[in-house]
Amino acid sequence: MKHRPSKWVVDIIICASCAVALLSLISLFWLRNSKKEHLPARSLGHFHERISYDALFKATDGFCSSKLIGSGSFGNVYRGTLGPDGKIVAIKVLNLQQKGAFKGFLAECKALSSIRHRNLVKILTACSSIDSHRNEFKALVYEFMVNGNLDIWLHPNDEHMQFKPLSFLQRLNITIDVAFPLDYLLK
Structure with a gap:
């Protein structure tokens, strides 16, 4: 004769399964939202290489005003020289105190890293780091338009x-x- 589990054992198993499913959904939701707030390296798409704050600081002679080639509501753009080959680039440094700058940074990374068009400037890489004053630092590196x-x-x-x-x-x-x-x- 087969032994059947009592009704309360079945109820406990069903409740436990529902709790595990609910916790899984909450974890998935939390992970999804945390990815939107932070920029992991793999979300940068097909960039050539990661770049540090120090490398950008050196490339622009300390973000010198003589290297400033433009400014806008979300930050300043500097002319820089990167690497041993002396590649000239445009470096857009975001003003993170400006409302919407971080969201704009993420949107620009997403859009320009996956889109190729002859009339759109090509994004080479991005920097998401800490500056020399221990403040959050975000910059985008573009091909330089001569x-x-x-x-x-x-x-x-x-x-x-x-x-x-x-x-x-x-x-x-x-x-x-x-x-x-x-x-x-x-x-």
Whole structure:
């Protein structure tokens, strides 16, 4: 004759199984949210190499103002020289005190690491580290655009006199060239 487990043993097994399933779901949810807040190295996609704060500090001569090539709401962009081959790059250092800068950093890493288009600047790597003052430091390293940025060409000022004013046809071609990657990104 077979021995059947009592009803309370079955109830305990069902409750324990539900508790394990619930804990598994909570753990999965917690891990998923913690990955959104931090930038693990593997989420950087196909970057060439990891880079340290010290390497970026050295590449920009200590983030010297003479190396500053632009600034915006989320940070400053510096011209830097990396590695033994002297590769010239643009280094965007985020101002993490600015609201939304960290979220923008993550979005830019995600978008630019997986998208390739001839009219979009290529991201080479990113740095998520601690600076020399023990503050959080985040930077993106891009290919350097030797001909300057679009703003300089569209709105040359006294500082950029070497840039000739663009003709209407040149401006139209630039508009079309900007529209293609935007269309690509929105698809």
